[in-house]
Amino acid sequence: MMRPHKILGILGGGQLGRMSALAAARLGIKTHIYTPETDSPASHVAAQTFIGAYDDRKKLKAFAESVGVVSYEFENIPIETVRYIQKTRPVFPDDRLLEIAQHRAKEKKFLNDIGIDTARWVLARTADDVAKAGNEMGRSDYILKTARFGYDGKGQVSWGVHENPKDKWKSLKSNEIIIEERIDFTCEISVIIARDKLGQTATYGPMLNEHKNHILAKTTIPAPIPDDLAKKARRLTEHLAEAVDLVGVMALEMFVTRDGGLIANEIAPRTHNSGHWTIDACTVSQFEQHVRTVCDMPVGAPGRFADAMMINLIGKDVMKLAPWLEMPHASLHLYGKEEVKAGRKMGHVTIIKPPRLSGKAIAGD
Numbered sequence: 001m002m003r004p005h006k007i008l009g010i011l012g013g014g015q016l017g018r019m020s021a022l023a024a025a026r027l028g029i030k031t032h033i034y035t036p037e038t039d040s041p042a043s044h045v046a047a048q049t050f051i052g053a054y055d056d057r058k059k060l061k062a063f064a065e066s067v068g069v070v071s072y073e074f075e076n077i078p079i080e081t082v083r084y085i086q087k088t089r090p091v092f093p094d095d096r097l098l099e100i101a102q103h104r105a106k107e108k109k110f111l112n113d114i115g116i117d118t119a120r121w122v123l124a125r126t127a128d129d130v131a132k133a134g135n136e137m138g139r140s141d142y143i144l145k146t147a148r149f150g151y152d153g154k155g156q157v158s159w160g161v162h163e164n165p166k167d168k169w170k171s172l173k174s175n176e177i178i179i180e181e182r183i184d185f186t187c188e189i190s191v192i193i194a195r196d197k198l199g200q201t202a203t204y205g206p207m208l209n210e211h212k213n214h215i216l217a218k219t220t221i222p223a224p225i226p227d228d229l230a231k232k233a234r235r236l237t238e239h240l241a242e243a244v245d246l247v248g249v250m251a252l253e254m255f256v257t258r259d260g261g262l263i264a265n266e267i268a269p270r271t272h273n274s275g276h277w278t279i280d281a282c283t284v285s286q287f288e289q290h291v292r293t294v295c296d297m298p299v300g301a302p303g304r305f306a307d308a309m310m311i312n313l314i315g316k317d318v319m320k321l322a323p324w325l326e327m328p329h330a331s332l333h334l335y336g337k338e339e340v341k342a343g344r345k346m347g348h349v350t351i352i353k354p355p356r357l358s359g360k361a362i363a364g365d
Contacts, residue, residue, distance in 0.1 A: 005068030005295040013040025015335040017073035021045045023287035034063045041335045054081045064088040071294045075101045092294040093248040101269045104178045114243045116264045121180045127169040133179045134161045147176035185255035189223045190274040191237040194289035195246040196299040206233045207274045219274045219310040249290045280331045280350040281308040306352040318346035
């Protein structure tokens with residue numbers, strides 16, 4: 001490993017950037033944030049904030065020249081922005097992984113090409129393509145998803161073959177849509193992996209994820225699934241990280257099917273909401289791994305020392321903090337967002353179950 005970078009640049013000013021900046025500070029690394037937003041959560045804890053559009057090359061150049069290395073905290077950063085910055089400073093994870101994760105058709109094709117199963121899917125460019133694909137795949141109901149810019153349930157609708165696809169097409173306001181068969185699954189899980197420049201890795205999970213209104217509401221570690229299935233989920237994530245030559249942190253979301261199989265759902269080329277519990281229940285959190293791996297430091301052993309549950313505070317949940325403040329073994333994390341909106345992640349709570357209460361020692365995962 002080279003000498004660690006002393007200043008990390010982060011594209012995006014949200015809570016993931018905020019928690020990475022806090023982790024960086026513990027390692028003596030300053031962070032500079034680039035975001036179009038004023039008063040962003042990450043800006044509250046960063047050494048410097050650059051406010052500008054993602055296509056403002058003059059400001060991007062100044063930002064890049066102020067840091068040693070650049071990363072990003074969400075996957076909807078324009079790929080052109082990353083490629084422009086890469087002319088001045090290295091960006092991790094690189095533009096290849098970002099491009100794959102930004103487009104659902106590219107993402108699913110890549111997963112399928114490296115032997116990771118997904119739901120059956122077809123790329124549609126017209127409403128007639130949707131109807132044709134639905135008939136050819138032979139199922140009665142599907143999920144329609146925009147090829148780009150979908151998250152937290154946005155950019156997707158249910159569609160049955162008895163319905164006129166034109167109305168659904170119009171509602172999505174996109175010229176490219178994925179038609180995907182609806183999976184009969186028992187639960188959703190995720191695995192987070194950190195990988196450094198030497199190819200050394202550390203994984204977290206699998207975690208059990210539960211959603212409310214398509215937004216992650218609760219994550220439980222460990223996921224209550226058979227050991228062989230958990231090992232397979234970790235192997236698939238490790239295989240993906242190697243295939244994309246990951247430097248940084250990445251999550252793979254998966255469905256556990258009723259017949260005991262695993263179906264990949266989405267790649268997140270960044271720290272992930274389902275890994276927030278690692279701040280309080282691990283020696284090295286996913287955010288510290290993010291900083292380590294992109295700043296030329298070796299990946300760390302996660303060292304999970306407790307079972308845990310993470311609960312997102314969404315919208316007006318943040319107005320009811322008293323029970324969390326009084327609960328034993330609960331850690332409250334607020335993101336510093338002033339405006340409360342329905343569906344907006346305002347913070348989270350991690351509830352840990354220490355080994356002395358669970359009756360076992362934990363080696364870590």
